[in-house]
Amino acid sequence: MSPKFAAEDRKVLQDSSRFHEVHSTDDLPPAVVKLCRGDEGKMAEPGQKWNATDAISDPSLPGKRLIWAAVGGDYYVVHYERGGIAHTFHVLVAKLPKGEAKPKVVWSAMGGPFKDYAAFVDVLRSGKLDDRLDYPY
Secondary structure, eight states: OOOOOOHHHHHHHHOGGGOEEEOSGGGSOHHHHHHHHGGGOOOBOTTSOOOOSSSOSOTTSOSEEEEEEEEETTEEEEEEEEOSSSOEEEEEEEEOOTTOSSOEEEEEEEOOOOSSHHHHHHHHHHTOOBOSSOOOO
């Protein structure tokens, strides 16, 4: 289940000046990307081919695709889409302090797609992201 979103973490994320966007999984720590990929093991880069529906046309393609990510200090915000019976959009927030190997999931929710980090922050401030259910990352 998605952890309760601590006020301190929410405040950090709302300070968009602390974050810069990245548009490749190569720009994120592998352990953070692994949190989003789950057991599936792969995530497509933005614009790459992927399996967006449950009608699998190519089993070698991943079922998730990165939209964008943002990095700010120890925080990583990953916005991605997931294919299957329903095409859904997700946000995963992880914290990985320097020198540590295992990131901690700070919060996750369904929602989007968000054009960029600023659009995400606007919706975050409004409280309209769905974090009530236990969605698999």
